Amino acid sequence: MGTMSMSSNRPHDGDPLAPHRGRLLGLAYRMLGSRSDAEDVVQDAYLRFAGARDVSNAEAFLVTVVTRLCLDRLKSAKAQREIYIGPWLPEPVCDAESLSAEAATELADDLSFALLLALDRLSPMERAAFLLHDVFDTPFSEIAAMLDHSEAACRQLASRARRAVRDNRPLPAAAPDNHARLLHAFSEAVASGDVSRLAELLREDAVAITDGGGRKFAARNPIVGKDKVARFFVGIAGKTAGQDVRIEQAVINGAIGALLYLDGELDLILSMAIDGEKIAAIYVVRNPDKLRHIPPAGIH
Numbered sequence: 049m050g051t052m053s054m055s056s057n058r059p060h061d062g063d064p065l066a067p068h069r070g071r072l073l074g075l076a077y078r079m080l081g082s083r084s085d086a087e088d089v090v091q092d093a094y095l096r097f098a099g100a101r102d103v104s105n106a107e108a109f110l111v112t113v114v115t116r117l118c119l120d121r122l123k124s125a126k127a128q129r130e131i132y133i134g135p136w137l138p139e140p141v142c143d144a145e146s147l148s149a150e151a152a153t154e155l156a157d158d159l160s161f162a163l164l165l166a167l168d169r170l171s172p173m174e175r176a177a178f179l180l181h182d183v184f185d186t187p188f189s190e191i192a193a194m195l196d197h198s199e200a201a202c203r204q205l206a207s208r209a210r211r212a213v214r215d216n217r218p219l220p221a222a223a224p225d226n227h228a229r230l231l232h233a234f235s236e237a238v239a240s241g242d243v244s245r246l247a248e249l250l251r252e253d254a255v256a257i258t259d260g261g262g263r264k265f266a267a268r269n270p271i272v273g274k275d276k277v278a279r280f281f282v283g284i285a286g287k288t289a290g291q292d293v294r295i296e297q298a299v300i301n302g303a304i305g306a307l308l309y310l311d312g313e314l315d316l317i318l319s320m321a322i323d324g325e326k327i328a329a330i331y332v333v334r335n336p337d338k339l340r341h342i343p344p345a346g347i348h
Contacts (some may be wrong), residue, residue: 062069062083065094067226070106071184072114074147079118079172081138081164083341089117111186112194115176122172128194133176133262135270137331139338140317144302149328151185158183158221159301159332168211177202178209222322228297229321230327235295235306238285243278251326252272256281261335264315277330307342314339 063073072093076086093113103109117250121157129136138161141147167175176195180186181202188206192199222230230249237246256277260266271280294309298317305319317339321329333339 050090052331053178054151065090065110066095068110070148071107071150072110072287074149074178075111075184076114076182078164078167079115079157079175080121081136081168082338083139083141085121089114089121092117093261105274111180111184115130115180115194121173122175122234134170134262134266134268135257137161137257137259137333137338138168138301138304138343140300140333141318142298142300142342151183153183154186155183159302160221160321161301162216162219162329163186163213164301166213170174170212173197174205174209178213179206181206181229182210219306219321219323219328221303224304226325227320229295230322230325231304231306234320234327234330237278238281241282243263243275243282244281246278247274249327250277251323251328254327254329256330256332258332259335259338261337263336264334264336266332268299281330306310314342317342 069090072090073083073086076089077083080086092271095112096104096113097106097110100109137269140161141159144157144159147159150323166199167179169180173195177191180191181188186194188199188202191202191206195202195205197205233249234246237249242250253272254274254277256267258266258271267280271277285348288310292309292311294312296307296309298305298307300306300317300319301320305317307314308316308318317333319331322330
C-alpha cells in the first residue's frame with residue numbers, strides 16, 4: 049500500500065505548499081464539505097508549518113495539522129448544523145481535479161454529493177480514519193500518529209466507517225454521455241411543465257435535496273418519490289415566469305451538472321446521481337454563501 053508521506057524536506061524558496069496543496073485541500077474539503085473552510089484550514093496549516101522547526105517530512109507534518117484542524121472545526125460545525133435551516137449540502141466545486149487525492153484508491157476521485165453526504169453521517173474520527181486510509185492511501189501506522197490513537201483503534205474506526213459508507217453507498221459514476229443526456233432530458237421536461245414526462249426520468253424512490261440555508265427558498269425536508277419530485281421542480285419552474293432564465297452545463301463535483309441563472313445572476317447549481325437509465329437523486333444548492341466559489345458564467 050502507498051503512503052501519503054514523501055520524505056520531502058522543507059524547500060527554502062518558492063511556495064512550500066505547492067507540491068502538497070491539492071491533496072491538502074482535497075482532504076480538508078472532504079472532511080468539512082466546504083471549499084472556503086478547506087482553504088482557511090490549509091492556510092492555517094501553512095502558517096504553523098512556517099513557524100515550526102526541524103520538520104523532516106513536510107507532507108506528513110502538513111497532513112497531520114490539516115487533519116487535526118478539521119477535527120476541531122467539525123466540533124463547532126456540529127453546533128452550527130443544529131440551527132441550519134433545512135437540509136445541508138456540501139459547498140459545490142467546479143474544479144474537482146484541483147482537489148484530487150492523487151492516489152490509486154477506488155474513491156480517490158469521487159467528490160460526488162452522494163459520497164460527501166455519506167461521509168457527513170460518520171463521526172469526525174471515523175471520517176478522518178476512512179479518508180486517510182481508503183481515499184488517500186495512508187498506512188494505519190501513520191494515521192495512528194496523526195489521530196493520536198492506536199493502530200488497532202484506527203483500523204476499527206475505518207472499518208466502521210467503511211461499512212456505513214457501503215450501506216449508503218453512492219451509485220457508481222454514470223458515463224458522461226448518459227449523465228449529460230439525462231440532464232438535458234430533465235431540463236426539457238421541467239421547462240415543458242409536463243409532470244408525467246419528468247417523472248418517467250426518475251427512479252421510483254428518487255429523492256431531491258435542496259439547500260437554501262434560510263437565505264433562498266428551498267424545501268425544508270428531502271422530497272422523496274418520483275411524482276413528488278417531478279411536481280416540485282415543475283412548480284419551481286412556474287415561479288420563474290417572466291424572468292430571464294439561462295441554464296449552463298458545468299462539471300459540478302466531478303460530474304456533469306447545471307448552473308441556473310436568473311436575470312444574469314447565478315441562482316442555483318444542480319447535480320444528479322444516476323442509476324442506469326434513471327435519475328436517483330437531485331441535489332440543488334441555492335444558499336448564496338455556498339456559491340461564491342463558482343466561477344463566472346462561461347468559465348468552468
